[in-house]
Amino acid sequence: MGFEELMKDLEERKTKALGMGGPEKLAKRKAEGVLNARERLDYLIDDGSFIESGLLAKAIRPEVRHKSPADGKIAGLGRINNREVAVVSNDFTVLGASSSSINMKKIRHMKKISIQRGIPLILLGESSGARMPDRMGAAGRATMGQDPTEYMRMREAPMVSALLGDCYGSSTWYTCMSDFTVMRKGATMAVASSRVTSIAINQPVDPEELGGWKLHTEITGFVDVAVNTDEEAMKVIKDFLSYLPGNYNEAPPKYPVPLETNDRSEKILEIFPEQKNQVYDVRDIIKCIVDQDSFFELKQRFGKSIVTSFARLDGKSVGIIANNPKFKGGAIDVDAMRKATSFLVLCDSYNIPLVFLADQPGFLVGVTGEKQGAPGRIINWLNALTLCTVPKMLVIMRKDYGQAYLNMGGGQNSDEVILWPMAELGFMDPSVGVNVLYKVTEKDDPIRFKQLQDELARDTSAWDLAGLYEGHMVIDPRQTRATLIRLMEIYRKGMNNGVGKHLMRNWPTSY
Amino acid sequence: MALIEVKAETTGMVWKIGVKLGDRVSEDDTMITMESMKMEVPLLAPEDGTVKEILVKEEDPISEGDVAIILEV
Numbered sequence: 001m002g003f004e005e006l007m008k009d010l011e012e013r014k015t016k017a018l019g020m021g022g023p024e025k026l027a028k029r030k031a032e033g034v035l036n037a038r039e040r041l042d043y044l045i046d047d048g049s050f051i052e053s054g055l056l057a058k059a060i061r062p063e064v065r066h067k068s069p070a071d072g073k074i075a076g077l078g079r080i081n082n083r084e085v086a087v088v089s090n091d092f093t094v095l096g097a098s099s100s101s102i103n104m105k106k107i108r109h110m111k112k113i114s115i116q117r118g119i120p121l122i123l124l125g126e127s128s129g130a131r132m133p134d135r136m137g138a139a140g141r142a143t144m145g146q147d148p149t150e151y152m153r154m155r156e157a158p159m160v161s162a163l164l165g166d167c168y169g170s171s172t173w174y175t176c177m178s179d180f181t182v183m184r185k186g187a188t189m190a191v192a193s194s195r196v197t198s199i200a201i202n203q204p205v206d207p208e209e210l211g212g213w214k215l216h217t218e219i220t221g222f223v224d225v226a227v228n229t230d231e232e233a234m235k236v237i238k239d240f241l242s243y244l245p246g247n248y249n250e251a252p253p254k255y256p257v258p259l260e261t262n263d264r265s266e267k268i269l270e271i272f273p274e275q276k277n278q279v280y281d282v283r284d285i286i287k288c289i290v291d292q293d294s295f296f297e298l299k300q301r302f303g304k305s306i307v308t309s310f311a312r313l314d315g316k317s318v319g320i321i322a323n324n325p326k327f328k329g330g331a332i333d334v335d336a337m338r339k340a341t342s343f344l345v346l347c348d349s350y351n352i353p354l355v356f357l358a359d360q361p362g363f364l365v366g367v368t369g370e371k372q373g374a375p376g377r378i379i380n381w382l383n384a385l386t387l388c389t390v391p392k393m394l395v396i397m398r399k400d401y402g403q404a405y406l407n408m409g410g411g412q413n414s415d416e417v418i419l420w421p422m423a424e425l426g427f428m429d430p431s432v433g434v435n436v437l438y439k440v441t442e443k444d445d446p447i448r449f450k451q452l453q454d455e456l457a458r459d460t461s462a463w464d465l466a467g468l469y470e471g472h473m474v475i476d477p478r479q480t481r482a483t484l485i486r487l488m489e490i491y492r493k494g495m496n497n498g499v500g501k502h503l504m505r506n507w508p509t510s511y
Numbered sequence: 512m513a514l515i516e517v518k519a520e521t522t523g524m525v526w527k528i529g530v531k532l533g534d535r536v537s538e539d540d541t542m543i544t545m546e547s548m549k550m551e552v553p554l555l556a557p558e559d560g561t562v563k564e565i566l567v568k569e570e571d572p573i574s575e576g577d578v579a580i581i582l583e584v
Contacts, residue, residue: 277549277550277551278550278551279550279551279552279553325550326553326555327520327555328520328521328547328552329521329547329548329550329552330550331521331548361548361549361550362548364521366522366575368575368576429548429549431549432548432549
């Protein structure tokens with residue numbers, strides 16, 4: 001065959017592979033308002049930067065080879081906001097994007113590039129699970145587990161997962177290994193599909209109940225952000241990555257500071273309640289401190305009494321862990337403990353300094369929390385906190401009681417402790433403490449109760465903690481942004497140009 | 512249309528009921544204010560809906576997990 005014919009053959013093969021599962025299946029997706037695998041890449045990857053790997057890969061089994069363009073998973077390298085990434089986009093129009101020995105080699109290759117070259121890996125998930133009959137019998141076992149590092153995470157580079165349809169098998173496993181997951185409402189993720197599960201347990205199973213967005217944003221916490229469309233999912237991925245470096249050996253990128261930012265600090269004392277029993281939404285306070293439009297919340301619907309968010313201060317990424325009195329009065333339940341811990345690991349692994357904003361009455365006590373293993377979660381959190389080597393700044397806004405004072409960066413658990421004048425420190429609220437310590441209630445003996453309450457309220461103020469040099473400075477809340485920016489200027493570079501020691505790089509990804 | 516139970520997230524006392532039967536609420540609207548841990552803690556609508564039943568009254572003690580409101584969503 002001459003060169004001309006050979007090149008023509010190449011172009012024909014490429015065209016056929018680019019056709020994915022064919023016009024009918026692609027039209028069906030369009031009618032459902034869902035992007036196809038290549039359209040998702042168009043939204044995600046900078047124009048003209050995508051170089052595909054494995055376009056001409058096909059199924060290993062001859063009888064389905066003719067209908068397996070790219071073997072159902074589109075892999076390649078490209079740029080997002082001019083930074084290199086590796087990406088795999090599952091093509092559900094081809095054999096349900098089922099996992100096979102060939103397409104799993106593609107994922108392995110992309111993961112290897114991500115780790116060795118230090119670039120984020122993005123997995124756009126939608127898969128019917130393992131391909132049959134390839135996985136059946138002993139021969140099927142022999143196609144699995146051929147890479148002992150397949151399920152290993154050492155957080156060399158960020159890993160992002162998107163759940164964009166039915167996600168079973170590899171899409172589920174990689175999600176639970178990822179640093180960040182976005183889910184489109186209507187997608188599902190579970191160990192097995194609702195159909196398989198129904199057959200196995202002999203009962204009907206609703207797919208949303210089994211693995212829908214509400215389950216995963218509110219109960220399991222596997223999903224960080226839920227969105228309405230594929231396009232939104234791609235945007236969220238890009239936003240997430242903008243806060244992170246390309247790999248663990250770099251500092252995060254710097255962005256310009258929007259001009260409107262500087263007027264917002266003045267609003268803090270308008271938002272913050274003067275009455276100490278009033279709640280507020282701490283996100284409104286955070287937005288007064290950080291660069292305008294830089295607030296990016298993870299796990300908004302999970303463990304709501306703590307807010308975990310990325311933001312920028314003077315254009316540079318920070319990770320914020322803030323008590324939110326709006327939910328449960330700020331009392332910290334087990335979900336909030338898990339959320340705080342996983343966020344510490346994420347920030348520390350990718351060189352993002354931490355800011356704690358404390359206003360909490362203590363851990364939420366009760367039988368429910370004990371059944372969920374509260375003591376172990378508290379210790380996991382403390383363990384993670386003490387292993388952090390990124391700068392940690394604590395701002396005590398209002399009350400900061402109990403053991404949770406340490407979990408929120410108190411004592412030597414942060415580098416700088418900044419107090420607002422409203423801060424209250426102690427083992428618990430004095431009005432509760434009177435009953436606990438002296439068994440006196442307000443109803444039974446109001447005069448004695450008041451005396452004891454006043455005694456317990458002594459030495460609980462910001463001035464007292466500052467007097468003991470347990471708080472390094474007391475500031476006007478409106479100075480919080482300026483103070484944090486100045487301290488970060490000093491702390492951020494550290495001894496290693498802003499790169500930490502990553503003592504938690506092998507921390508479990510789900511627990 | 513489905514009915515969902517809105518449950519107390521902490522233990523305390525019902526201080527103020529801010530809705531009445533038939534009211535339309537949006538996600539995160541305060542429906543009841545509880546007194547808990549010496550704080551005024553809001554019980555928020557988990558999603559948009561209509562108040563179908565109010566199962567508590569002011570000054571009732573309420574425990575975590577108790578159903579306070581039935582919402583039609």
